Amino acid sequence: MSDRQDVFAQVAAQIEPFNKKGVTLADGTSFAKDLEWDSLTVMDFVAAIEDEFDIIITMNMQAEIETIGQLVDAVLKLRAEG
């Protein structure tokens, strides 16, 4: 598996507890539109992702991330910087 696939799988595992509707996850899956997460769910999820990858996703960055693919790319970039 490539590094990106690896990160995607880890992100998908973190989404699972919050994926109440059983939405199929892909790069284009939107947190707001497809998963229908409210702000509280987003907050809990972001904290889980930060701890999983030992990174910080600032609220400024979060505003730019709408889909799973964008999140995976952000995680890869942040990990490379860290």
Add this chain to the structure above:
Amino acid sequence: MGEVIEQSATTMRDAGAETDLFSKFDGILAERAALLATGVRDPYAIVMSEVKSPTLAVINGKDTILLGTYNYMGMTFDPDVVQAGKDALDEFGSGTTGSRVLNGTYQGHKECEDALKEFYGTRSAMVFSTGYQANLGMISTLAGKGDYVIIDADSHASIYDGCFLGNAEIVRFRHNSVEDLDKRLGRLPAEAQKLVVLEGVYSMLGDVAPLPDMVAAVRKHPNCMILVDEAHGMGFFGKHGRGVYEEQGVEKEIDFVVGTFSKSVGTVGGFCVSDHPKFEVMRFAARPYIFTASLPPSVVATAATSIRKLMHAGEKRAHLWENSRRLHKGLRDMGFNLGTETAQSAIISVILTDQTQAVAMWQALLELGLYVNMARPPATPAGWFLLRCSLCAEHSSEQVGQILDIFAAAGRSTGVIPG
């Protein structure tokens, strides 16, 4: 006459049916309409036609005990406070019509800042027009581009908005979690300047922050300053009533305290106090301080008088704590689900299962002559519907007894507690 009214009703464009900028609010409008269609009274449209005391008002023509005002120390009708306001109106007029940095600083504003400096024992004090603006001004100005603001996830809206107004990077940690705060600070660049924002009392559940542990966690990391919002702690926490940070003995570790005049002080306005030698420069940099009119002379006069009286309010503090503990225990014994295990502050939150139950309970209380605040997501943590009670030092022991009786009756009639 009828014609004039008709004309005034159509003076501006009426475009309700079209898709326009208001369409994004259709969800809110539909939810409200559905709620009100069930026949309940609107929890967000209460009008107090008469206010008889800090604890009693007339709502819908009926005497109602106030248990949701944040008027913790009951200063709103204090004779000295009211007189100070009247004198200032006579001597200085109804308003300043100007910014603090131009024509809006009167003798009263300086006296109010002097009272704050004495109350907090700090070198500097800066008065803003509201507590909301104090947080906007301090957070957005202190932390600039490239700096970090680290906030609790349950922070008040004014703290979030202060972050959004500024250009810093915003990092959240899980509510009151020392470990989470420590971990996040550890992941930030050591050389970056950081502002950690904490609250003494969190207003939704009335829970208190573990400040000594949080401060210790922050001090492990370089380049951090700490701001504590004591909006709901001023007046009755600590020996001098300064707030939770005083009660928990971390005064020497806090860089900035933000507070408000609209809770214990009993009027409106906000402030920040600090010992930092360069603090006064904020007057020339904080936009929410500069680009708004200053508080009216009567308001700063009432605030200054109230602050000075709060320095010597030991007995009132003791009575407020007694009231809070008694209400908390009473509600708990009846079987209500409360936001905290014990009474941590003068806010006691009753957790309801959903909006329907919360509104039914709220209305039952009101009909029996008791007003509490209703709070709902997203303002509340964990998506909870809350009935928030805030006690006042002026609630008599008899009133607390009445409050408990009303809760018992309303709880049983709505099925929130077993009949």
